Amino acid sequence: MGKNGAGKTTLIRTLNGLIRPSSGDVYINSENINSKSIAELSRFVGLIFQNPFHQLFANTVEEEIKFSLKNLFLNKDELQTKTNEILSNFNLDKYRDRSPLNLSGGESKKLAIASIICRDPEILVFDEPTLGQDAQEIESFIKLISSEKEKGKTILIITHNVEFAYEYIPRTILMGNGEIIADGPTQNVLNNDFLTEKSSLILPQTQQLSLALQEIGLQGIRKNISKNDIIRYLINLLKNKTISAQEE
Amino acid sequence: MSLEFLNAFRFMKKKSFLHNLDPRAKLVLALTYTINALLFNQIIPLLIIFLSLIPLVMIGRILKQWIKSIRGLSFLALFIIILNTLFISLSFAVAMILRIYIMVSAFSIFFLTVDPNDLALSLISMKIPYEFAFSFSLAFRFVPTIATEAQNIIDAQQSRGYEMQKKGFVNQIKNLFPLLIPLIICSIRRAFNVAEALESRAFGSTKERSYYYTIKYTLKDWIFTFCLLMFLILWIFIRIQFSLMPDWFLWRLPI
Numbered sequence: 001m002g003k004n005g006a007g008k009t010t011l012i013r014t015l016n017g018l019i020r021p022s023s024g025d026v027y028i029n030s031e032n033i034n035s036k037s038i039a040e041l042s043r044f045v046g047l048i049f050q051n052p053f054h055q056l057f058a059n060t061v062e063e064e065i066k067f068s069l070k071n072l073f074l075n076k077d078e079l080q081t082k083t084n085e086i087l088s089n090f091n092l093d094k095y096r097d098r099s100p101l102n103l104s105g106g107e108s109k110k111l112a113i114a115s116i117i118c119r120d121p122e123i124l125v126f127d128e129p130t131l132g133q134d135a136q137e138i139e140s141f142i143k144l145i146s147s148e149k150e151k152g153k154t155i156l157i158i159t160h161n162v163e164f165a166y167e168y169i170p171r172t173i174l175m176g177n178g179e180i181i182a183d184g185p186t187q188n189v190l191n192n193d194f195l196t197e198k199s200s201l202i203l204p205q206t207q208q209l210s211l212a213l214q215e216i217g218l219q220g221i222r223k224n225i226s227k228n229d230i231i232r233y234l235i236n237l238l239k240n241k242t243i244s245a246q247e248e
Numbered sequence: 249m250s251l252e253f254l255n256a257f258r259f260m261k262k263k264s265f266l267h268n269l270d271p272r273a274k275l276v277l278a279l280t281y282t283i284n285a286l287l288f289n290q291i292i293p294l295l296i297i298f299l300s301l302i303p304l305v306m307i308g309r310i311l312k313q314w315i316k317s318i319r320g321l322s323f324l325a326l327f328i329i330i331l332n333t334l335f336i337s338l339s340f341a342v343a344m345i346l347r348i349y350i351m352v353s354a355f356s357i358f359f360l361t362v363d364p365n366d367l368a369l370s371l372i373s374m375k376i377p378y379e380f381a382f383s384f385s386l387a388f389r390f391v392p393t394i395a396t397e398a399q400n401i402i403d404a405q406q407s408r409g410y411e412m413q414k415k416g417f418v419n420q421i422k423n424l425f426p427l428l429i430p431l432i433i434c435s436i437r438r439a440f441n442v443a444e445a446l447e448s449r450a451f452g453s454t455k456e457r458s459y460y461y462t463i464k465y466t467l468k469d470w471i472f473t474f475c476l477l478m479f480l481i482l483w484i485f486i487r488i489q490f491s492l493m494p495d496w497f498l499w500r501l502p503i
Contacts, residue, residue, distance in 0.1 A: 016407055018403050018406070018407065037406075037411065037412075038403075038406035038407060038412070039406055039409050039410055039411040039412065040411075042406065042407050042408060042409040043409065046407075047407050049403075049404070054400040054403075054404060055404045055407075056404070057401050057404055057405070057430035057433075057434070058430070059429070059433075067405070067408060067410070068408040068409065071408060071409030071410055071411075072409065101433070101434075101437060115408060116407075116408065119408065119409060
């Protein structure tokens, strides 16, 4: 995470060779990638662009998926079955013959992700996946990344969505001015108001709430409390209040 | 990637004698050199005309971009050499390459030193309706946009495993084909977007437009135009009186 212009997108574009570093080296699986072509790297690193329309170019949704698979040198039958499988997995069956450029924001993002995931790279890199997505779409995205994580994939996400990161991402790296300014467990990084202010983020709502509660003198709120715990805490608090009110 | 040569036609604000000239004077420049190039098909006169462009490029401080545009033509130059040598002769081929280099350089000087906004203004001053003048300057502005668009598609294709960095001339050409159709579609979509943006800002709602600033043909523009015309007349004279020219002027390659 980090401010706009902090260098996040530039950094991830170096990961699959779209940008070559002017100094220094990039290592993927402890291998220097300087001499590898983008196409070679795309087997290991799947990069999903911020703007899906920059990623989609084929005439139909089906061809879009096929383009990714063709470069894996499958035979014709395999290609067709794999394409069908991917399309139905991502619920894109009904758009099969539509132009990718006419899809809605959510659908086109889904297609962009599908076109990368079907190549099965070890490392998935998302640039702002939650941008412009509705709640349901974000939820299905979360399901997707957790299933990919179970398969043992490495997942790297750029986001400005504090709540999303706080809930679902275990480790956060903050960037500013092309440098890493913080790296650690998400809860430690995002609950630190000095760091969040520096990278123009806001504290997660749970942290804001617990700070506000502490300010009015309530005790017993743990540091880095989770969303569910703070809800339970508040419910208990209100229950006790109503009980004592009834007693009076 | 090979699309860098499109930058050769991209205007950049700079301060130089050429940049400060009136766009119409620079149009005269481009036309003069085009006519001169078409007058001859011998190597020596074309070479002289070509070399006379270099000081102009230096004055305009656009050497780097100009060299890029020349390099971008190498593919075309190869074709010209092969076809002309096969059917006519090598010296004719070299002359033709010089001819095309002169024309491209003249127009790249024009495009590199004329602000697109001034271009529209100068067209209007030549009594061309605003709609046409504007769409012309817009088309001009579109070149770098298409280049970015193309780069996006290349990036997208490569990051899905399409091998584009294979070495070799033939491979580089082959790689451009899967790019074409998406690029055309994207450009058409972009054109629709621009049309919508224009209309939502009330383009063409009034017949008479006023302008924030106007362009003027100053003394230095007149002097420049005069020199160019003298240059043109000189070469036309040489062309007519070709028999008076010394022998080395007609020099040809042995093949």
